[in-house]
Amino acid sequence: MKVFKLVPFSKDNADRVLGWRNSEKIRLNMLDDSVIEHSAHKKFLAVLAEDDSMAYFVVEFKGASVATIYFTGLGSDKVTWGCYIGSEKTIPGLFVAIVVIAVKYSFSLPTTRILRSEVAVYNSNPIKLNRFLGIPETSRFSRSTKTGRNVEFIEYRLTSEERNGVLAKAGKVMPSSVKQSCEEFRLEK
């Protein structure tokens, strides 16, 4: 069976990651909406190597890199996560599968009690998906992005008690092709 693989950020996938991350459509939804240079990314990789509270991965599916997923606050009771989909092709259920992976990965750590995310108010895909899955909106706040835009963000929080309900709802809208593959995703070294 083809499973999802989480491949840590490295110099080997830097070009692909930056190609996605620096595209206008991705930056529009980020708090840091600046273009990231290779030199800055290289420094960030060095920080990642030393900091166990953060994990950044390229998501691979059926041999292709399709997205990134990242976590901060690992080892504390509150983990924050985010993702962006890089694939230009439409992979049915991919976004739902990535949410499932985020939930399973975060709550596999014994310390995690809350999984939170922040979504720009105009980013309708995750807003609709969070609503559909029953992940509650907990606050709204405005922030100035790195390039100086003032953007309102929505915070979503999922508690460990609520996670099984979310996973059950996700299972109803995942086609077999991704449902089977994210039952057990694999962490690459």
Add this chain to the structure above:
Amino acid sequence: MQVREVILELFEEALESTESRLQCSELKDDTVLLDSGLDSLGFAILVARLEEELEFDPFVEMEEAVYPITFGDFVAIYENRVKKG
């Protein structure tokens, strides 16, 4: 009912269930799926519903990952699967 008709019917249903609207005048074979108005949740719902109706998910059976870019690609994947039986 032909596969294309089933897809069109469930495409409409997926748009409604995600409170989305078609972003073009009509779905044509060259309509890019990402520009159609159906978002990622809607597309997941569409394929999951098609699996219920047709009793197969063509994407699970593919040796090589082939994913549609246009609506025509999407329909062809299902039609080819039906032809194979």
